[in-house]
Amino acid sequence: MDDPASHLPSPHAPATILRLAASLGLPAPTSTEPLTVTAAFHRIYLLHFPASAAPALAPARPNDDGSVTLVLRVSGDHLPRIKTENEIAMMRWVRENTSVPVPAVVRWDSGCENVLGCEFSLLERVRGCSADKVFWGMGDEVRRRVVEQLVGYLAELREKSRWKHVGGLRVDEAGEIVPGPVVDEWFWMAPMVERFWASTGETVESLNPVDGPFTSWGEHV
Structure with a gap:
């Protein structure tokens, strides 16, 4: 399958991002900048x-x-709606139920009826550096503490999770976090469906098991 990065939306001009902020009822940013790295x-x-x-x-x-810096993530149309909804629900649940540090969600939209014409999430910027860039330069005791902290986070996630389904999460109409469909990076994504299945009537939903959540792996398979 194609590299997902080859199907990202076109870059948005600063003026468009300013209009987005205004449409969300937010103050005008003093400046905007695209990151040089592309997810x-x-x-x-x-x-x-x-x-x-x-x-x-x-x-x-x-x-x-x-001052405040926010991170705007503008989604491609790879997995319409379900990917953004799963990401937002996951971040919200972890932030609201555990001590694991995740960015606050300021605004989001899993549809395309907005100024950008794309799904997006607007998040708190959390400063830091990638552990893989500094881990091996740390002393043994510091590395041990880092690993212990990560193990503690994993244990806390397991302890606090009440979810028993096979699938992701989503935010329902009342703003509650509820079980959602399976989301997988190996799904047939919208650009590939259009490329290979356009004449067949197939869709992202018909080609992938996204009609969950499922009660078991057996039901999912």
């Missing part, structure tokens, strides 16, 4: 806001100087 399923932008905007951007935490 497989998203185009990513940083939105910088003055300190005066911080109350309107809660629960995102401000930077040390009081």
Whole structure:
């Protein structure tokens, strides 16, 4: 299958991102910048806001100087709706039920009827660095503490999880987090369905097991 990054939406101009912020009832960012790295399923932008905007951007935490930086992730049409909904529900559930540090969700949309014409999520920026870039430069004791912390997070996720289904999560109409369909990066995605199955009437839903959640792996298979 194709590289998902080859089906990302076209870059959005700063003026378009400013219109998005206004349409969401947010203060105007002082500047926007596209990240030079490209994720497989998203185009990513940083939105910088003055300190005066911080109350309107809660629960995102401000930077040390009081300003606020948000991360805008603009999705491709790889798995319409279900991928964004699963990501948002997962982040919300982890943040609300565990001590595992994840970004706060400020705004999101799993549809395309918005200024961008794409699904998106607008998240708190959490500063840090990738562990793989620093881990082997740490002393033995620091590495041990890092591993212990990760093991602790995994244990907490297992302990706190109440989910018994096979599938993902989603946010329902009342804003509650509920079981959702299976989401898998190896699914037939919309660009590939269009390329190989356009004349057959097949869809992402008909080619993939997305009609869950399922009660067991046997039911899923």
